[in-house]
Amino acid sequence: MLGVIIRRMPICAIKKDCWHRLLELIIGNKLFANYYLNNNYKLRTNMKNKKTLLAVLAGLALSSCTTRVTTENDASLKGVLGDKFLVGVALNTRQSSGVDTAAVKIVKHHFNSIVAENCMKCQTIHPEEDRYDFSQADEFVKFGEDNGMYIIGHCLVWHSQLAPWFCVDKDGNNVAPEVLKQRLKDHITTIVSRYKGRVKGWDVVNEAILEDGSYRKSKFYEILGEEFIPLAFQYAHEADPEAELYYNDYNMHEVGKRTTVVKLVNDMKSKGLRVDAIGMQAMSVWIILL
Numbered sequence: 001m002l003g004v005i006i007r008r009m010p011i012c013a014i015k016k017d018c019w020h021r022l023l024e025l026i027i028g029n030k031l032f033a034n035y036y037l038n039n040n041y042k043l044r045t046n047m048k049n050k051k052t053l054l055a056v057l058a059g060l061a062l063s064s065c066t067t068r069v070t071t072e073n074d075a076s077l078k079g080v081l082g083d084k085f086l087v088g089v090a091l092n093t094r095q096s097s098g099v100d101t102a103a104v105k106i107v108k109h110h111f112n113s114i115v116a117e118n119c120m121k122c123q124t125i126h127p128e129e130d131r132y133d134f135s136q137a138d139e140f141v142k143f144g145e146d147n148g149m150y151i152i153g154h155c156l157v158w159h160s161q162l163a164p165w166f167c168v169d170k171d172g173n174n175v176a177p178e179v180l181k182q183r184l185k186d187h188i189t190t191i192v193s194r195y196k197g198r199v200k201g202w203d204v205v206n207e208a209i210l211e212d213g214s215y216r217k218s219k220f221y222e223i224l225g226e227e228f229i230p231l232a233f234q235y236a237h238e239a240d241p242e243a244e245l246y247y248n249d250y251n252m253h254e255v256g257k258r259t260t261v262v263k264l265v266n267d268m269k270s271k272g273l274r275v276d277a278i279g280m281q282a283m284s285v286w287i288i289l290l
Contacts, residue, residue: 077110086150088113096140113150115203116140120153121161126187129165134194141198153195155203155248156188157232159218167219180223185235192239201244203279204236205229209249209264213256230268237274248279 078087089111094100096119107114118124119136126132144151166183169175175183192202208216208229215221220228229247236245247265252258265275 078112086113087111088115088150088152090115090117090154091140091143092117093119093136093139096136096143098143108147111149113152114140114144115152116154118161120191121155121158122166122187123161123163125191126166127163129183132190137191137195141195145198150201151195151199153191153199153202155206156191156236157184157204157208157220157228158206159216159220160207162219167223174219174223177223180220180228181231184220184228184231188232188235189239192236192243196240197242199240199243201246201276202236203248204232204245206248207250208247209257209260211251211254211257213260215260229264230271230273233268233273233275244276245274246277246279247275248281250281252278252280 081087087110089107091107091114092100095103095107096114098104116137119140125134125137141151143149166187167175167180169179188204192199205228208218208221210216215226224231233245236243247261249257249261252261261278265278268275
């Protein structure tokens with residue numbers, strides 16, 4: 001899964017030759033990039049409404065195309081952006097272990113930040129109450145360190161891919177609030193402490209808000225209510241005070257969800273909790289020429 005952040009920018013900021021360079025980098029094929037632009041660029045520039053377009057974030061640096069010479073062999077997304085932004089990618093275990101050599105080559109060439117796809121999720125890293133399995137997570141972190149990358153951990157609290165034991169007792173009933181708080185603290189503290197100073201940022205809570213702005217009725221919410229989110233951020237910060245902490249979600253264009261998330265983050269910050277950013281995730285790469 002590869003995510004590229006998109007933003008809105010003036011149409012006049014991107015020239016045809018710069019689009020060609022960017023598309024060639026992403027698509028990996030000069031002929032296809034040339035064909036795509038020849039059949040789409042004229043239509044795009046002749047449209048009545050030319051004020052804005054959605055472009056991949058790498059377009060931020062494309063205005064430098066006319067003054068910067070880059071050969072085909074060394075061109076990269078991270079090179080286009082320079083020191084303006086980190087360019088990140090999610091890694092699965094075949095990639096972080098080095099088995100998928102083709103993908104590893106692309107990752108090393110184009111990206112300077114990585115995020116864990118599945119290896120740090122609860123059911124993988126903490127399958128039983130008294131047992132952690134750090135093998136895949138250790139491999140992921142080592143890959144990032146070996147390649148000088150900015151490492152992001154994903155994710156500490158999520159309703160999905162949650163170990164079955166986490167929120168229930170031996171009979172399958174919801175545990176008491178104090179029990180879940182202790183389990184949450186132990187889980188977060190153990191993982192964040194292990195990678196203290198190595199993982200630079202954490203998706204602390206993932207996908208807790210629905211599109212209408214209400215809280216997802218997860219086990220965490222059923223047992224602890226809204227409190228589980230600030231508690232998670234508190235525990236993560238206590239485990240590594242230097243790590244950046246993020247709330248992560250999708251469909252943030254929905255007014256209800258966005259309003260609740262903004263209020264949630266502002267409320268936590270007003271109470272002195274550390275929240276560095278809101279992650280706005282997407283599952284696909286889209287290049288939209290309007």
